[in-house]
Amino acid sequence: MSERLQGGTIVAVSTPSGCGGVGIVRLSGPNALDISLAIFRPKKNATNIPPGRAVFGVVADPEDGRPFDEGFLLYFRAPRSYTGEDVVELDLHGSPVLLDEVVRLAVKQGARPAEPGEFTLRAFLAGRIDVLQAEAVDDLIRATSLLQAKSAFRGVEGALSRKIAFLRREVISLSAEIEAEIEFPEENLPSSPDRYVEKIDRIHSETAGLIESYHRGRFLSRGVTIALVGRTNSGKSTLFNNLLKEERAIVTPFAGTTRDFLRERFRLKDASFNLIDMAGLGRPGSPVEREGIERGIKIAAEADGLLFLLDGSREMTQSDRKMILSYRDRKVILIVNKADLGKKIRAAALRRLCPGFPIVSVSALKGTGIGDLRELIYRTFRPLEAAEDLVVFRKRDRLFLEEMSAHLLQAKKNLLFGEPIETVAEEAREIVSVIARMTGEIRPDDILNEVFSRFCIGK
Secondary structure: OOHHHOOOOEEEEOOOOOOEEEEEEEEEOOOHHHHHHHHEEEOOOOOOOOOOOOEEEEEEOOOOOOEEEEEEEEEEOOOOOOOOOOEEEEEEEEOHHHHHHHHHHHHHOOOEEOOOOHHHHHHHHOOOOOHHHHHHHHHHHOOOOHHHHHHHHHHHOOHHHHHHHHHHHHHHHHHHHHHHHHHOHHHOOOOOHHHHHHHHHHHHHHHHHHHHHHHHHHHHHHOEEEEEEEEOOOOHHHHHHHHHOOOOOOOOOOOOOOOOOEEEEEEEOOEEEEEEEOOOEOOOOOHHHHHHHHHHHHHHHHOOEEEEEEEOOOOOOHHHHHHHHOOOOOOEEEEEEOHHHOOOOOHHHHHHHOOOOOEEEOEOOOOEOHHHHHHHHHHHHOOOOOOOOOOOOOHHHHHHHHHHHHHHHHHHHHHHOOOOHHHHHHHHHHHHHHHHHHHOOOOOHHHHHHHHOOOOOOO
């Protein structure tokens, strides 16, 4: 971490690796503009570079003066920039060779290569953002769905930071009341354990809500896992391919084709899902098939939701009924497949068997009803009701919140068991310390390393 705090001017490519129409080289530090102008030549020979306005020009090696690309220079003067320092962005063509050469020339002029997350670290050290907002920047960059991106952006805007700040004020208010009662006993201030307990319960409820949101955050970041289950030859692999819109699974008319499992990610609107195709359940015909069935049962038990396929061209068996009922406490969509071959399973019978399960009829082979199924999957398994929900994505933050919760419960216990009021004040002080570590007010190097080392270079 000491190298990250060295200061100076840093440089890095801020766009993803690979070829593209546009590539950005970013510099930040006291000499960002001077270094940029040593390798970037404005076409109009401008002597004054206005902040916040694109200037067209070419880039060239100062030693030979021969241009090798053209683009725009954007200058952001401190403190009105992302890092709080002077920042320059060179918007050029997205050739990795050209961008690497610009970085090399900038280093030759006195910049140093940026470490992962160093631009955002400088924004944090300048007081532009706190640690929670810095984490949200990384969550936004790594978002796998629009829903996660929207939720992460709320963190970038400071929604979680404001909530934590509110909890801090509530704890400090509680601590101030207790401290006043301790320091000025002669004032006969109203001492009511019930009043303190009520305030602690209110703070704890808010904290518990944030801890619970971590589970929703995991759904958003890794996607909701949905397993395709049903008897052999019910059409799971055909449906798997249809939902993915590619021939991913091998499909044959023979039962037991799928022996292992396949996992693929797909998107519906603003949400991300992990779809798993696996061996059909039923009587195994070989040791390999038995192993596939056992793996399938384990996968189904761990999945967030299930798509249960029934072969609609055949009568529902007692085994089918038993299998469906074994999942009645789970999130399940019942799918009557092979609608093109005639319906021998009636929706009314399925509703009587499991009243709460959504039911849809499809032909995975012909594509009939797939649009309705996709909409039903989205409505049933979408992880959040609204992108405005406040979500905790990081395990680090969940652990801090759980530590706060433990201190709150201990403070309440002390009050209820008649412990000295000083012990409650001590728990309140511990909570304030936890919040300071969570937001970065107290910032040992190991915390900064944990937060910023996982960032991509250039951010």
